[in-house]
Amino acid sequence: MSQPTVSTPRFNDEAATRAVRLSIRPTAGERAAVVDRMRRYRFVFVTLGEARGAAETLEFLAETFELGEPFVPEAYRSRRFDSPLSDIRKDASSAHPGFATDAGQPMHVDGLLESLGTVRTSLLHCVRQAVTGGRTILFDACGVFDRLRAEDPPAADALLAGDVLERFATIPGVHESSVGPAFEVDESGRTLCRFSDGPTERWHPGPGHEDDLERGLSVLRREAASDGPYRISVPLRPGETLIFANDRLSHGREAFVDDPRNPRHLVRALHTTPFPAA
Numbered sequence: 001m002s003q004p005t006v007s008t009p010r011f012n013d014e015a016a017t018r019a020v021r022l023s024i025r026p027t028a029g030e031r032a033a034v035v036d037r038m039r040r041y042r043f044v045f046v047t048l049g050e051a052r053g054a055a056e057t058l059e060f061l062a063e064t065f066e067l068g069e070p071f072v073p074e075a076y077r078s079r080r081f082d083s084p085l086s087d088i089r090k091d092a093s094s095a096h097p098g099f100a101t102d103a104g105q106p107m108h109v110d111g112l113l114e115s116l117g118t119v120r121t122s123l124l125h126c127v128r129q130a131v132t133g134g135r136t137i138l139f140d141a142c143g144v145f146d147r148l149r150a151e152d153p154p155a156a157d158a159l160l161a162g163d164v165l166e167r168f169a170t171i172p173g174v175h176e177s178s179v180g181p182a183f184e185v186d187e188s189g190r191t192l193c194r195f196s197d198g199p200t201e202r203w204h205p206g207p208g209h210e211d212d213l214e215r216g217l218s219v220l221r222r223e224a225a226s227d228g229p230y231r232i233s234v235p236l237r238p239g240e241t242l243i244f245a246n247d248r249l250s251h252g253r254e255a256f257v258d259d260p261r262n263p264r265h266l267v268r269a270l271h272t273t274p275f276p277a278a
């Protein structure tokens with residue numbers, strides 16, 4: 001395995017949240033600006049020069065950046081949520097535990113039952129904002145992990161163990177779970193993450209590694225608890241799309257309060273293509 005690389009903390013940079021505007025026929029400079037943001041922050045906010053609907057916007061972005069077709073996660077296939085695009089809005093009639101509520105969402109990566117690195121890129125398009133709250137929380141879990149590798153290798157090793165993190169579905173009628181590492185370092189030395197830490201997760205330290213895992217989790221949880229060098233909370237405004245590297249960042253959401261006549265509404269697409277290409 002390669003030597004740990006300590007990432008430069010970079011999330012407390014206001015420039016990260018300014019949206020990049022894309023023309024309907026994006027110029028090379030506009031495309032490069034989006035790619036540059038993704039390389040620098042692992043996320044980018046994009047607006048289109050011409051208003052389009054959510055599905056059309058997500059399709060346009062997938063085409064523009066060669067992301068391929070949207071991916072339907074295992075937990076949704078052949079069930080009630082098998083559309084390639086997911087509507088995220090408060091909906092008393094929906095059985096989806098994460099999408100249909102105004103509660104906060106703990107840190108997670110998209111693709112609950114998928115193995116680490118399957119869902120590479122997530123797109124969240126905002127149709128309507130909440131009245132208050134609802135900011136998306138982006139967490140540089142890989143940056144914290146890289147620091148941990150340098151400062152406390154046994155704690156980092158506990159998070160790399162192949163069976164340390166179990167994620168399980170809470171969708172009614174779906175009794176499945178997936179077990180895997182919380183982080184992985186690929187052949188090129190890049191850290192990938194599956195760090196998720198809420199009611200759909202159970203941690204399984206290897207025998208004798210309970211304290212190592214506890215130390216690692218306490219560092220991650222401390223950095224994930226509030227905005228700082230590794231965490232940023234950002235409002236997604238109507239017409240904006242947030243693109244982020246789901247294999248490099250964890251994310252969550254603040255609780256929110258809706259206007260019932262105009263509820264907060266986001267539309268999500270997942271892709272298995274890394275962006276930018278590795």
Ligand SMILES: [Fe+2]
Nearest residue numbers: 108109110251
């Ligand atoms: Fe998510």
